[in-house]
Amino acid sequence: MTDAAPTLEDVARVAGVSRATVSRVINGIRNVDTEIQKIVRAAIEQTGYAPNRAARSLVTRRTGAIALVVSGAGSPADQVFGDPFFGRVVSGVVDFLRGHRMHPLLMLADTEDARADVIAHLRQGGADGALLVSTHADDDLPARCVRARLPAVLFARPASSLPISYVDLDHRAGARLAARRLLEQGRKNLGTVSGPLGVPASRDRLAGFRDVAGARVPNEEGNFTHESGEAAMARLLAAHSDLDGVFVANDLMAAGALGVLHRAGARVPEDVALVGFDDSSPARSCRPALTTVRQPVEQMGAEMARLLLARIEDPARAPTPVIFEPALVVRGSA
Amino acid sequence: MTDAAPTLEDVARVAGVSRATVSRVINGIRNVDTEIQKIVRAAIEQTGYAPNRAARSLVTRRTGAIALVVSGAGSPADQVFGDPFFGRVVSGVVDFLRGHRMHPLLMLADTEDARADVIAHLRQGGADGALLVSTHADDDLPARCVRARLPAVLFARPASSLPISYVDLDHRAGARLAARRLLEQGRKNLGTVSGPLGVPASRDRLAGFRDVAGARVPNEEGNFTHESGEAAMARLLAAHSDLDGVFVANDLMAAGALGVLHRAGARVPEDVALVGFDDSSPARSCRPALTTVRQPVEQMGAEMARLLLARIEDPARAPTPVIFEPALVVRGSA
């Protein structure tokens, strides 16, 4: 037994056929005699043959990998991967891809260098396409993908219109659900903590909440982290001590808000009702558990992967947005 | 402008040199005249050339990707990627790899098919090596990697001895820190919630705790999820109502335990002191925040990547275990 890995040639020799025939058997194309198929499979078994992926890619121009890119300026790795929201996206993507024998390549695009690296990687055929999850509105990676004609699908509508597929949630409708819940619970003095207002989703959630709760409802801006939720809630409370209902634009911030309310001596939901957004794991583990607006993130991740694969299959495919519907999940906090 | 991507040949023609010279400029090897370098770079710029990764891989036998595998029987995607612990590992790995122009390929190995796929992928040269994070003790993937001579590094010591590098924590020492903290706080009636006892780390933590707290300290077994922490704490409380100090083997379960104690009317830390393990994000966002044993997971992830790259560089390299030291982080719960 030599050290070099067996090649098609070796298998062909053992089976007494040509390289082409072995290739046909492996890829299951054209009509190959059943008897010969058996012989070839036995030869593959015997030699321990494994097709060389690089060689195959070279001719098929497919790698079987797609880039899963977390994009946006300055998002440190620990913050991104620590976010349960991102975990859910990954989960949906992986679940879908595995059924198609493809795998995601994790890339962080938090600096200009890193973004250039992502584009280069795709142009070099390091992946067949990209799934982009932007953390900031001014991210230019989607536009660069479009310009370079690289197959890509976004999570969330791009800030400026772009011929590219994306999945998104009807954030505005979701926020309206939250507002209605608070009003139904008899809350009169409402407030809200929004996400960063540069992000369309944040603006939509704020707008939706105000659609129902009134345009002058006070808001404090956070950035979707636990800490920013605490800070924003503290500011809100300082300015409006009579608050009895708050909508916080994601669960992580809502968990932070919960702590601030508790320390301020306000009981939830008795004194202040709280509604979050996302229905991510912190919502379930909080005390009280959060009433929240569910976003089917896993499904959205899977759909994103589906759209990308379709686009890779047919490059002429027209860009499609897919919008998901939110749902209210009632738990203890409101 | 044609549709086909420019190749080395094209660049060479434009620059008026040979393919080999362009290759040298790109890879920065051997001495190429500065003037010619400039010309070549200009030609690259002009043609918009991007080297084809598959072609390069075919001859270098390197892909620039490594597999990041979450292994073990039946770990649904959402459970794995939702776990903040795994997010920290990923974060450390990504952070280290990016400095080396490598990227992790995310793979889930929760079924026999998926495990076979991982091995096949590696044997086909789809990745240069593997980082294995096992969720179960009886995972056979490490052994299969060793058998196939595939470069691999584990997170956590393998259940049975294997010639393979791994990173781990001194769990026993960590659990001793927890026990000492509880004793120092004057707690007399201790109990503990362990992880699944099939996992070496869980056994070590239990053993370490009992080293200090006494061999007969009651334990209830969980499986590291929030829910299992609730259930285990409830059992513990039912059997030992006089408990005043509890060590829970990870923060996620500790957060669950906290909720159970709260509902049982026990104040933390006044009535019952609680110490967690990991120092993951839930520890900070709990109310009260958890006193816990810190595991430098990001560093461990980075070290794992470092070991793997070293092994890939030098296949003859001897397997090395790297053990990290835990540290007590004091917060509100004990």
Add this chain to the structure above:
DNA sequence: GTCCCCAGGGAGAGCGCTCTCCCGTACCAT
């Protein structure tokens, strides 16, 4: 019997790169 067709299989041309040879030239010491 002749013709045609088609299934089954081989030959061989690439895919785009790296890297080993090899050759020419300039520069040093002898």
Add this chain to the structure above:
DNA sequence: ATGGTACGGGAGAGCGCTCTCCCTGGGGAC
């Protein structure tokens, strides 16, 4: 002048696969 020795650069052989083209032979239609 002569040998030695770098260094700069070209030629060309693969890396291992897919896929088109072509050849062969057997069977059906006429």
